[in-house]
Amino acid sequence: MAKKYLFRPHLTPVALNEPVKPDDQVVEVISSEEFASLGLGDAELQDALRALSTVENTYLDVYPESLIGSFAVPDKHHVLSDPLCFAFYLDKRHLVFIDERDTCVKLLDVIAQQQVVKRPTVAHCLFEFMKLLVKDDLVFLADVEDRMEDVEEQILDRCGNVANRKMLGFRRRLLRIDTFYQQLVDMAGTLGDNENKLLSHEESRLFQSLEKNVERLLKRSQTLKEYSLQLRELYQTQIDIQQNETMQWFTVITTLFAPLTLITSWFGMNFANMPGLDWEWGYPAMIVLCVVIVAVELVIFKRKKWL
Structure with a gap:
């Protein structure tokens, strides 16, 4: 979406065929x-700018009389989707955004409506534009933190499968955001260094x-x-605890039945002269003995808090 703005005295949208004065x-x-039809820069710069307009990277290149760069801004509503990519050209009198969508137009319209650019310079406009890119990011990061705290509660409540999927999503989103902030810090730092003296001291x-504001977001x-x-x-700790509890439960069950297994093995040998085989109360007595052994074991396990 093509659009033109002039400073009169604030940033103001004008018609594309609006005549431009030399100053x-x-x-x-x-x-x-x-x-290319604007006649800004040589063919090499135009080719470089054309390539930057689609690259998924936030980058700045310094030329003797101009600056060119690109933005790859994550969509805060869909961070894992493709970023919003566009490029820009800046010299003493021109700030040109190369954008195949309407991302730049929306942000510039906000700047024009709020009249935040009080000094009629394209560099100041670029500064306000970059500020808008990260305007609500503290709120966004606070929302991410709140959702991560909810996941922490789910982990403690042992809703493991849900928590694991959400943790992977958080990590991927934060990697995207972190990369953007790192690149934006580098860009703002290079602009602040003003290597080619294109900007004034105030700009x-x-x-x-x-740069300092974005560094805080980066941290x-x-x-x-x-x-x-x-x-x-x-x-992972909760998973280990669950596994340990499972193993403890199996250990308790095994321990409960170990004496019973010994008794049944003992009386399953069927020797002819084994005591008690001919006693009419032998079978009920063995049942009572097994129940007493299990009861004693349960009391001991309860006292040791194994159950």
């Missing part, structure tokens, strides 16, 4: 095919502050990654 700061959203400071996501590992360890 105007222009923000545009176009497709990769339309970028570079804005990106340095953005938060890394903490949640560690939490997911702890959940995995807790899950």
Whole structure:
């Protein structure tokens, strides 16, 4: 979706055929095919920008008179799906987004409506744009943490199968988010370093502050990654406890029947002169003896808390 914005004095949407003055700061959203018609940069830069528009990576490249880069933004509602990919070109007067969807237009419309860009520079607009990319991420990460705590409760309640599937999903989502934050920190840091002196001192400071904000999000996501590992360890511990309890139960059952097995084996030898074979109360006496032995064992197991 092609769209053009000018600063008058705030960021304002205008018609695509709106005439541009030599000192105007222009923000545009176009497709990769339309970028060549703007005449910005040489053929090598245009080819590089065309390739960046579809790459699933957040990346920045510095040229003597311009900056080009790409964004691969995870969809917070469907983190495991394909990221939102688009590229950008920045020089002294132009900020051009190469986007085959409407992602950039939506964010720029928000900037225009809120009138947050008080200084008419395309670099400041890029700063506000990048801020919007991570605007609600603290809420998103807090929601992830809440759901992980619910899974922890499920693990402690031994709902193992459900918890295991959810833990794997959390880990994959956090890996995607963590990668995005790491790349965004690198991009903001490079913009703040201002290697080619394209930005003013104030603009570079804005990106340095953005770098610090994204670093806080990165640390938060890394903490949640560690939490997911702890959940995995807790899950494995619960599995071990269940296995130990199962083995303990089998051990108790085996121990209960060991004396009975000995008695039945003893009286199953059928020797002719075995005492008690001719006693009329021998069979009932053996039944009573077995019941007494089991009862005594149960009392002992209860006292030792094996049952």
